[in-house]
Amino acid sequence: MTSHAQRNLLHAYIDDELDLVRSMELEDHLAECADCAEQVASFRALRAAMAPALRYAAEDGFRARLMQQLQQAERPPVRESKTRSLPWWNWAAAAACLLIAIGGLLLYSANRHDQTFARELVADHVRSLMATHLTDVLTSDQHTVKPWFTGKLDFSPRVRDLSADDFELIGGRLDYVDGHSAAAIVYQRRKHVINLFTWPAKSGDESPHVTAQQGFNLIEWTQDGMYYCAVSDLNQQELKEFVELVRR
Amino acid sequence: METGANSREKLARFERLVLPHLDSAYNLARWMTRNPTDAEDVAQEALLRAFRFFDGFRGEDGRVWLLAIVRNTYLTWIRRQSAQQNSTEFDEHLHTDLELSLTPESDVLRRATVEQVRSAIQALPPEYREVILMRELEQMSYKEIAAATESPLGTVMSRLSRGRSMLRQLIASERRTEVKQP
Numbered sequence: 001m002t003s004h005a006q007r008n009l010l011h012a013y014i015d016d017e018l019d020l021v022r023s024m025e026l027e028d029h030l031a032e033c034a035d036c037a038e039q040v041a042s043f044r045a046l047r048a049a050m051a052p053a054l055r056y057a058a059e060d061g062f063r064a065r066l067m068q069q070l071q072q073a074e075r076p077p078v079r080e081s082k083t084r085s086l087p088w089w090n091w092a093a094a095a096a097c098l099l100i101a102i103g104g105l106l107l108y109s110a111n112r113h114d115q116t117f118a119r120e121l122v123a124d125h126v127r128s129l130m131a132t133h134l135t136d137v138l139t140s141d142q143h144t145v146k147p148w149f150t151g152k153l154d155f156s157p158r159v160r161d162l163s164a165d166d167f168e169l170i171g172g173r174l175d176y177v178d179g180h181s182a183a184a185i186v187y188q189r190r191k192h193v194i195n196l197f198t199w200p201a202k203s204g205d206e207s208p209h210v211t212a213q214q215g216f217n218l219i220e221w222t223q224d225g226m227y228y229c230a231v232s233d234l235n236q237q238e239l240k241e242f243v244e245l246v247r248r
Numbered sequence: 249m250e251t252g253a254n255s256r257e258k259l260a261r262f263e264r265l266v267l268p269h270l271d272s273a274y275n276l277a278r279w280m281t282r283n284p285t286d287a288e289d290v291a292q293e294a295l296l297r298a299f300r301f302f303d304g305f306r307g308e309d310g311r312v313w314l315l316a317i318v319r320n321t322y323l324t325w326i327r328r329q330s331a332q333q334n335s336t337e338f339d340e341h342l343h344t345d346l347e348l349s350l351t352p353e354s355d356v357l358r359r360a361t362v363e364q365v366r367s368a369i370q371a372l373p374p375e376y377r378e379v380i381l382m383r384e385l386e387q388m389s390y391k392e393i394a395a396a397t398e399s400p401l402g403t404v405m406s407r408l409s410r411g412r413s414m415l416r417q418l419i420a421s422e423r424r425t426e427v428k429q430p
Contacts, residue, residue: 007409008405008406008409010409011405011408011409011412012390012405015383015390015408017389017390041354042352042353042354042357042416043412043416044354045354045355045357045358046357046412046415046416046419047384048357048358049357049358049360049365049419050365050369050380050384050415051384052362053362053365053366053369054275054369054381054384054385055275055385056274056275056278056279056284056287058270058271058274058278058284058287058288058291059284059288062274062288062291062292063270065292066270066292066295069292069295069296070259070262070295070296070299071259073296073299073300074255074256074258074259074299143286143289143325143328146289147285147288147289161328
């Protein structure tokens with residue numbers, strides 16, 4: 001190799017990407033050419049300077065949070081209930097009799113619980129509108145809202161950007177509903193604020209259930225191991241549209 | 249149909265083949281986003297995506313496969329970011345001039361501090377930053393870098409060459425400003 005080595009070839013040499021013959025040719029050239037030799041020395045010095053500067057360590061909890069998320073992703077909630085239902089057949093008949101007996105008793109109290117629960121969600125929604133406590137984190141960026149929750153809850157709520165469909169993401173807030181820590185993700189359409197409450201739930205109805213309480217509309221459902229309830233003074237039709245987008 | 253046992257097996261396989269490269273994924277995300285919060289977000293999103301696509305993983309190099317996903321996740325993320333705000337664009341002109349100036353002496357480079365080196369790397373345009381990272385931190389071969397960045401070998405080579413030249417000049421100019429401002 002008598003001509004000036006190509007610049008790229010110098011790098012391939014430094015990176016050990018040249019075969020034996022080419023490396024030897026290049027070394028011959030470096031012995032004669034001070035200019036190329038200086039380049040190689042300088043790039044090697046650069047490598048040495050970079051070595052201690054390159055590695056960053058993630059925050060302590062990062063791996064644990066990630067594992068938790070993966071385990072949630074791994075659990076296919078719909079299918080799981082199917083596989084679990086098989087052994088139930090054996091004692092399903094007996095259980096059915098028992099259930100009918102208890103059912104009547106429970107129905108009454110469950111209804112009352114639903115009522116108080118809905119009232120509590122509406123109260124939370126109203127409180128969030130009155131106080132200056134609509135959001136703890138104020139941003140239209142879903143990638144800010146989600147990690148913000150991550151450090152504060154033992155679950156990580158899904159946060160969607162629905163701005164393309166005219167539901168603007170306002171931010172997120174921590175809440176406490178019915179004995180749970182809850183994430184409230186706040187959206188807005190025109191002047192109407194929507195609080196989307198969510199927390200982990202093992203079971204529940206997957207199809208959305210619409211109710212009205214004190215002039216507010218509520219739509220609740222369970223999806224992928226999470227309970228959701230959207231509360232707003234927005235009309236039922238548009239709130240349904242919102243829920244469909246969230247569920248997608 | 250995927251049963252509970254199968255999906256647990258999938259997670260176990262994922263833990264064995266992909267999760268050992270979590271640190272590499274985080275570091276690439278960290279250097280590309282240039283801050284720890286976004287890095288965690290991008291790395292996490294990439295890992296979840298990798299898990300979702302894991303059925304398509306055919307036993308090739310887990311690190312190359314994962315880093316390609318981190319890179320794509322970053323590209324999606326940065327597109328969304330720049331749609332929201334004007335990101336600071338790389339000053340091509342300035343750095344082209346830099347490249348034309350003299351080769352800094354090896355001593356200057358050797359005396360550079362970790363902070364100076366880091367801020368110089370962060371000033372590189374992303375397409376140079378990623379190949380430098382994969383080469384210098386991950387010690388990946390040109391072939392592996394080409395696979396992870398979905399670009400031809402020639403492009404990898406010229407980006408490494410140009411990236412290092414820019415970096416050298418950036419570090420040297422930082423050292424010079426430091427000397428001027430005692």
